[in-house]
Amino acid sequence: MAALSRAARLTAKPMSEKGLILDRVTIALGGRQLLSITHAIAPGEVLTVMGPSGSGKSTLLAYVGGFLDPAFEGSGAVRVDGRDITLLPAEARHAGLLFQDALLFPHMSVRGNVAFALPPGIGGRATRRALAEEALAGVGLEGFGERDPDTLSGGQKARVALARTLVSAPCMLLLDEPFSRLDAELRQQMRELVFAKAKASGLPVILVTHDEADAQAAGGAVIRIGA
C-alpha cells in the first residue's frame, strides 16, 4: 500500500510542473527501437538531441508535435505544463516548429505568413496587421510585411519563420536542425535570437541537431542517440 501511494505521488508530482515532460517516450521502426527518452525540460530551457542522420532523431519531434509517420511506432507520454497531450491531434498541441528550410507559405506576403499564425479571435484585421508588423519588428524585419517571401535572403526567411512561430502562442518549440542551412556568421546570430526568444517567452525547447556548436549554444542537457 505504502509503495503504491508513493508511486501515485511520484506520478502526480509532474502534473503540476511547468515545462515539457517526456515520460518514457520510445520510438521504434519495424520493431527496432530508435530512441527512448525520459526527460523534463523547464520553461526557457533547451534539450538537445544529437545523433547521426538516419538515427531517428527527427521522429522524436514528430512524436511530440503529433505528426509521426504511421510507419513508426511511438509510445510514452508527453506532458506540457502538467497537461497530457499525447493523444491530442497535432493542431491542438501548439508546437512551434522550425525546420532546416524556412518553409514560408509562398502564396502569402511576409506579413500574411505571420498574420496566418496569429491565434484566431485576436482583434480585427487592423489589429492583426499591427501585431504581425510588431512581430516582424521583433526579429529585426521592420517594414518587410509587404514583401514576397521568395525575394528574401536565407537569413531573413529564417527570421520570418521564427516570428511566425512565436506569434502563434506556442507551448513549446521543436527545432529540427534549423541553423544548418545558414552560413557560419548568420548561424550564430540566429542561434542567439532563437534561444533568447525562447527564454523570454518561457518556452521549453527540443533541439535536434548533429552540430556540436548548436548544442553548446543551447547550453542545456544533451542526449545522444544512435551511432
Add this chain to the structure above:
Amino acid sequence: MLIRLGPPVAILLLAGPILAGLAGTVLPAFGYLPALGGTSFSLDAFRQLPAEPGIGRSVMLSLGVGLVATLVSVSVVALFLAGWSGTRTFARVQHLISPLLSVPHAAAAFGLAFLIAPSGMIARLVSPALTGWEQPPDLQIVNDPLGLSLAAGLIVKEIPFLLLVSLAALQQASPASRAALVASLGYGRVAGFLFGTWPAIYRQVRLAVFAVLAFSTSVVDVAAILGPTSPATLSVRLVGWMGDPDLSMRFLASAGAVLQLGVTALALAIWVGVERAAAMSRDMVCEMGTRFRRDGAARMAGLGAMSFAATVVFAGLATLALWSAAGLWQFPEALPREFTLRTWTNVLPRIGGPLGVTLAVAAAATTIAVAVAIFYLARESETGRAGGRGALALIYLPLLVPQASFLFGLQLLFLLAGFNASLPALVLAHLVFVLPYVFLSLSDPWRAYDRRYDAIAAGLGKSRLRALLSIRLPILTRPILVAAAVGFAVSIGQYLPTLLIAGGRLPTITTEAVALASGGNRRVIGVYAFLQMLLPVIGFAIATLVPALLWRRFRALRV
C-alpha cells in the same frame, strides 16, 4: 468526412461502371437479355460471329494495327529519349510536342486525312509540278485496306502521350548520373541510354504502354475516319451492329464485344512476349560489350521521327483550319482562291446545341474528377498510405479494358434504368475516362508537396481542413488547374461513350464531327474539327493564365 470518402468513391466511380458494364455485355453475349426475349443462356451469338463476312480479317486488322502502332510509338519515344535527353534540342522538341497531347484523336485523324488524301495538302503541294496530276489520282490512301493510315494516325497521337509519361519517369531515374556512368564506360549515347536508363523508365511507364495498346486495338473514332472499310476493324463493326435498327443484332454486338476483349487481351499477351524478346536481345548485346560509339544516324533517326510526327499533326490541324475558311479551292491549287467565313456562319447556328452539351459534360465531369482526385489524395496524405501498384492498376483499368466491351453493357443498364441519354448518365460515362487522367496528372505534384508545411500549419493550431484549404490547395493551384485542363480535353475527345450513352439525343462536337466523316464535306468537317481542337487549347490557356494572374505577386509560384 468528405476526405475520408475519397478512396471508396474513386474506386466506385472507376471500377463500378466497368464491372457493371462488363456484366451487361457478357450476359447478352451468351443470349441472356430478357428485355429482348433472351431468357436462357446459349452460344448462338458466338456461332453467328464466325459467319459474319470478313470477320477474321477485321480481327487481324485490329490486332495488327494495334501492335504496329504501339511498337512504332514506343520505339520512336525510346530512340528520341536515348539520343537527345538532357540536350537543348530535347527541351525545344518537348515544348513543341506537349500541346499535341490535348488535341482530340478525331481532330488529329481528320488533319492527317486532309494531308494524305489523294486530293490532300501533300498531293496539292507537289502537283502538278512533280506528279503531273491535274486531277486527284485514284489511289486509296486514306481508308487503305491494310490500315496503314489508321496506324499512322494512332502513332502521331500516341507519341506525345508516351513522351510525356516517360518524361515524368525520366526525372525520377536520375538520368544525368546514369548517362555519365555509361559514358565513362565508353558507351555511345544511344546505347548507353537504352542499356542503362530505359529499362528503369519502361518499368514505370509500362501501364501507359498497355493503355496505348488496348486503345489502339479497340479504337472507334480514328478507325472510322482513317481505317479500312471493307472490312472495317472489329471495333467499328461492333458499333455498327450495336446501332442496327434490328434489335436482335445486340446479341451479336455483345458477342463481338467479348471477342474484342479477347483480341485486346491477346494483343497484350503478344506484347509481353515482345517485351521479353526485346529484353533478351538487349542482354545478349550487352554481354558482347559492343560500345556503339558511332550512333549519329540513330540519333538523327530519333529526332527525325519525333519531329516528323509533330509536324504531321500541326500541318494537319493547319489544313483543317484552312478548309474551314476556304472558298473555291480546286485541285491542285495549294491554297484556296478566296477565304470566306460562309461555312462558319452556316454551321454556327447548328453547332450551338452540340457545343453546349460538350462544354456542360466536360465541365461537370472535370469538376467531379478533380474533387474526387483531391479527396483521394488528401486521404492518402492523412493515412500515409500511398496506393501502390494495386491502386495504380485500378486507375488504369478504364484505359486497359476496350471501351466497347463495357460501354455496351453500361448503355444497356442505363436503358433498363431509364437513365440513358440523360446528362447525368453522360457525365458518369465521361468520368470513367476523365478521372484516370486527372488523377495521373495530379498525383505526382501532390505527392511532391513538402509535408512539413502540414506539420507547421498543425503547429500553428490550424485544423487539417484549414491547412488543406489555406496552404496546400493554393500552393498547388497550377497543377490542379493543369489536371483539370487535361480532364477537360479528355472529355472533349470522348467519342464512343458519348455515342452510346447519349444515344444520338445529346450530340457533342466530337460525335457530330465523326458522323460527318463519311459525308466528306471538308469545309464543315474543318469547322467541327477546328472547334474540337480549340476547346482543349482554351482549357490549357486558362490553366496557365489563372495562376499567373492570381499569384503575380509571388515569385515562387510564377514558375
